[in-house]
Amino acid sequence: MLIVPSSSSLKLAKSVAEISGSTLSDVERKRFPDGEMYVRILSETLNMDVAVLGNTRTDSDILEMLLLLNAAREGGAKRVIAVIPYFGYARQHMRYKDGEPVSSRVITQALDNSSDEIICVEIHDEQTLSFSSKPFRNLSAERSMTDHFMNHVPDYVLSPDDGGYDRAKKLAESIGTRAAYIFKKRIDPKTVEMKLPDIDFSGRTILLVDDIISTGGTIIKAIKLLRQAGASRISVAAVHGVFARDSDRIISSEVDELAVCDTIDGPYSTISIAGTIAGSLER
Template sequence: MKVVAGSASLGLGEKVARELGFDFVRPHVERFPDGELYVRIDDDLDDEVLLIQTTHPNKKIIELFLLQDALREMGVKRIITVVPYFGYSRQDKIFRPGEAISARVMARHIGMNSDYFIGMDLHSENVLQWFDIPTMHLHATKPIAEWLKSKGVDMVISPDKGGYKRARYVANEMDVEFDYLEKTRLSGTEVIIKPKNLDADGKTVGIVDDIISTGGTIARAAEQLREQGAKRIYAVCTHGLFIGRAMENMKRVNDFAATDTIESVHSKITVASVIAKAIGKLSSMQ
């Protein structure tokens, strides 16, 4: 097997190939003056290929589809498509009449030229139901826990109840306490946000989320935790978009990190070992 990575995941692809001891293939990708993409794979390939490409921003989605088609044209019989960050996953149901279910659209198109799909910390596991091929859902729990350990974190917090399981998994990996922030309305104008069950006073707290976009949620959580006496505050996510006022908002914490599912200067954590381990298990099952 060889590892092919699109331009959104070159660094991660190289790390995964190194972990597995596989050859790494970097496709030729260029953009025409009208904005259209051109891809070409010059290397000889095996019957089975591991293709890694994050589908963010939009142009990386088209690149993934073109790479899949190129692999089929080259005679690759089995394509394992790894999408470290699955763009459009947050629209996984109809909220208002007339909407598209964008996560379903993405799943169907990715599955057209894949034989196996692997996602990482999907916003909702509902995405997997729309694939007509075998799927695997991976989590960045272990590498995130290792980063938080290096910061001396002794309490893990989810910014909301929806992320409680994620906080629990990370905390269990670290053997520390965990909780989520709960909003309590005291009056028509006064609201407090604090951990549901635990006391943050004197703690070094790690806020764990799946996605950091503008950082507004992290900033509000950090403010409340500081008011309650948290000693130091760190924020970490699997998928770091960091758009808008994100950098201003992230100043509210002592340090922050994202994984390399979306590659940027903030990708201080790699998920390469998680993907490599999954591929190793998949290969042993064949």
């Protein structure tokens, strides 16, 4: 297996290659004077199984992935796998207003053109999986989360809303503790009311867990509620740390620990998903 890293996932690609015993390709990258992107896979791809690993978080990330996948295909690869740790644009998996595109379908169909299979990690909405004509696997980060928190088990694993309760419950069961969720009610387009469950959080250790932290507004409100309720230690974890508007700086200043998976590289990406991805490539 040849691992070809996108610039969005260099560290993770290296870890996946080391764990799986695969070859990590070098990639030449540059920008032309007019701003156009150039990429070149520097390893031989003829008759190889090739996994191109990178995110679709930004417009530039998407273009780089498509160019690398096409380069592998044009280079005669036997099989091309698009490995996308963080599948950006997955929140636009349906048309909410007239005139909008279904963004995740557009990206999925573009990926289909040069890949034989797509692998992602905890995509925001599984509706996107149905947009592909190729095998599309959605990996769970549960094992990685469990390994990280097994040695410092909180009194409660808490989801910031009922939609994420299943994730919190599975993690709680894996590490041997209890789960609950915060009640969230939208009052109007700009106002959300949050209420803690009927639990005595005084002196308790809490792990708040979510799939994605972007602006962090919901998480920050949850932290404030738990502090007011007397929680002694609060940790925050997520699969994908997008951290828009420097929300990681704000959140980290309010909690005892902030940890996210390394699907997106960053200072708080301390939960490794590399083993899970490596295992999926061996199938």
